Structure formats: C-alpha cells, structure tokens
Amino acid sequence: MSAAQPHVAILDDEPEIRRMLSDALEEAGFRTTSYGRATEFEAALKRTAPDVCLVDLGLPDRDGLALVHRLALESGAAIIIISGRAQVQDRVTGLELGADDYIIKPFDPAEVVARIRARLRKHRADAGPAAQIAHFAGWRAYFDRYILVDAAGTETPFSHAEGEVLRLFLDAPNRLISRAQMQESLGGAAGESFDRAMDVRISRLRTKLGEDPKNPRLIKTIYGAGYIFLGEVRWA
Amino acid sequence: MSAAQPHVAILDDEPEIRRMLSDALEEAGFRTTSYGRATEFEAALKRTAPDVCLVDLGLPDRDGLALVHRLALESGAAIIIISGRAQVQDRVTGLELGADDYIIKPFDPAEVVARIRARLRKHRADAGPAAQIAHFAGWRAYFDRYILVDAAGTETPFSHAEGEVLRLFLDAPNRLISRAQMQESLGGAAGESFDRAMDVRISRLRTKLGEDPKNPRLIKTIYGAGYIFLGEVRWA
C-alpha cells in the first residue's frame, strides 16, 4: 500500500461521474487517476499499481465483468464495482468474480469514500492492528500494552479492570458519566455486582494517575451523579 | 482464520432473520452461531473468535454502533452491519466506525453470502500461503524446523505444542486472545483437558523467549481475560 496518499483509479465512461468521483476522493485525501476506456485503464495498470480500482460495468469497449475478474486475479488492489444494474443477481456475480464491493448508481460520493476507507483500513489492519494510545494531561496510556507512561517516561502497569474504566473516561472526556452507565458498559449484566466495586476500581486508577485525593484534577466525583474526566484527550 | 469452515457469528434480535441467515450461510458452507442479545454475543466472543460478525444495529439491549466500534478495535473479524436504516449518513457512520460492509434490510441472503465471501477472500489472499518463518522482536521463528533464533544467532529448539501457541500469537499480535479461544484453536475438544496445561505451555514458551517473569515484554497476561502478544510481526 502506498504511504500517505492511497491511489484510487477510476474507470467510467461518463466524464461527469469521473469528475464527481475524483473531486470527492481528492477532497478526502486520495490521489486519483481517471480513465474513460478499458484499454487506457489497462495500459495504465502496467505502469502503476493503484490501491483501489473503481470500475463501472457499463463500458463501451470491453466486458466489465471480465475485466473485474482479471483485475481480481492479477492486481492486488481492492476492486469496487459501480454499476447501474441493481439486481441482486448482478451484485452476486460481481462479487463472486472477485470484486470487493458493489455500489449501485446513483450513488452518494460520501458513501463511496467511506467504503474505500473501509477497504483500505482492513488492508492495513491485517498488517498490524493500530496501536491504541491515548495522550492526556502529560500521560500516555498504551491500551495494548497495559501501561501508563508519565511525562518523565516512567511506566506504570495497569490491570484490565482499571483499563476498562480508563478507556470509558477517555472515550468521553469532560462529560458526566453516571454510575449506572459505567456498570452497564463494564459490568455487562445489570445490577449484579456491588456498587463499591466500581469505586474501588476508580480509586485504584486514581492512585496510579497520582491524583491528590483531596483535590483530584483528572477524575472528578460529582456527588450523587457520577464522575467526570477532565482534560483534553488525543487518540493516536 | 479457521480452517475449512469459516465461522460466522450472527447478532439479530429477530429469530426469523437469524434463522434465514444461518440457513443460507450453512448451506453455503459456513459454520454459524446466532445470538439475540448483545450481552450473549459479547460473552460468546470471549470463548471463540469468529471470522465474520453479522450485526443488526437495531438491538434492544445495547447501542449497536458502539458495539461495532468496539468489535472493530478488539476483534480481528470482518464486521458486516445489517440494518433497516437506509440513509446514506447511517451507512457512512457505520463504515467509519469500523464496519467492513453495510447491508440494508430487506436483504437477499444470496447477497449476504456473496459479500461475506468477498471479505474472506480478500482476507485470505492477504494472509497468503501459510508462511513458515516469522520475525519479531529480534527473534526469528522457523516453524518448519522448530527452531527459534535470537538476534545473536543462537538457536533454541521448540516443541510442537509450543509452536502451536507461538503461531497463534504471531497470527494475531497485539490482540487479546482469551484462554477459551486458545483451547478452541488448539486443544480441539472443548473443556476436557485441564486448564493448567495451557498455562504450562505458555510458561515454557516464555522461558524460551527469555521473558522476565515479573515483567514480560512479549507475552502479557491479562488477568481474567486472556493473553496478548506484543510486538510487530513480519512473516516471510
């Protein structure tokens, strides 16, 4: 896969549609090349290897499905069919022949972008799942390694239970989280375990974050309502 | 990925739809498990790792999109949303949150099958033919010769049982693997053999990898949840 700007190749015989797609895709941060005929397209494939191919089936100069089939076998790119043929049978055969997705005309460019992103994301994820790291208030939380790192670089391990609470906070900073919400998000089954278990989890988490019990700066208690995590959080 | 029969997990609150999907999928050669509630589904995920998850967004007991998001981060499975909400915006957010595909109700089972196949096909193609050599954290593991080689070139043999565990880890690095999942992937028969056998395998593997028991850097224990293998893995 190309580095920063994934390359999307567009094959459609209608210039308007090519234009619409390339505009939307470039705005979304992709590099695009467009072709109106299958022969041009195939010639270009010999020079460059796009990450994604958007192929319209209704081509004047070649059978679209055959082209898709060849692409699927020979190219490593993700192949997305765009077609006016909306029958289920069309979609099934397109997918069976090797397409990775099938979008029906008329389409919304936003959905095309989202589907392309989904394909690329999975591609990348297979190489190695993105590390889940959160930065906040001088801390870094590595959820895959279960450690906290402070500004000085000191590592502090945290347990799974503590990590669940921390993740909940970091996913919704500066927002009140009621005790009931926590129970539901974490404990799973409702109302079983003792309320105090949650307190203890939070208490232990606060200790590891070096909070002053008298004056917590990160995890604040809202008496009678719940908790709130203060600070700016950046996920990487 | 599981061997011959890929495993598809179905989460939908309507029994009729579950039935229709599982029938179609099993006829197509998949193994299926069905769940009507998110809690059941999540509990099952701790025991087994499906290859594909079909998730209905209209769940009674949990926010479907939040569930999809968590799945995308924590599970290696392909995630396909099935939903009655047909707006483009719904589809875009679903895909942005980590879904690999979005199918609108009412759907044709044949298309669902085709889309699942498309996901699995790409998955497998990326994985390529079973590689025999893995590089990670300065080590090289030669699975065909049952040998570990460290950065200095020193060779350490490992046994078949140890190799099974190691391969499981290297196939899904930086991802939590529950004890139950390991049993299913390795032990074959469910629940018979003593739990401790797995511990001992891991313990021996850790020893060969020169792990510090107090502070393991490669194979981490997540109390009550399972194990996680840390590091970048490259197969050759």
Add this chain to the structure above:
DNA sequence: GTTGCCTTGTAAGAATTCGTAAGAATTTGG
C-alpha cells in the same frame, strides 16, 4: 528389547488480581 532423552500433562504451592466489607471522609440538606 532396553536405555536415555525429550515432550507433555498433572499436581501443588506461590503470586497476582479483583471483589467485598467495614470504617473513615466528604457532601448535601435542613
């Protein structure tokens, strides 16, 4: 066939994690 080495599972004691209980501290309302 026997010996010896290697692999694997089982058992038992040690260590870690997490939930519970109980007393202390804090906040709210009057």
Add this chain to the structure above:
DNA sequence: CCAAATTCTTACGAATTCTTACAAGGCAAC
C-alpha cells in the same frame, strides 16, 4: 452546625494464574 446519604480507602479473602517438580508416554540409538 448536625444528621443522613454518598463516596473513599484500607484490609482481607476468593478466584485466577505462574512456576516448579514429577510422572507418563513417545522416539531414537544402541
């Protein structure tokens, strides 16, 4: 300022997991 409710923290115990030790089984060399 006092009483009641809520929350915090410490200590303890149950459950889970780690490691070491030992025994059973397999395989190769002799």
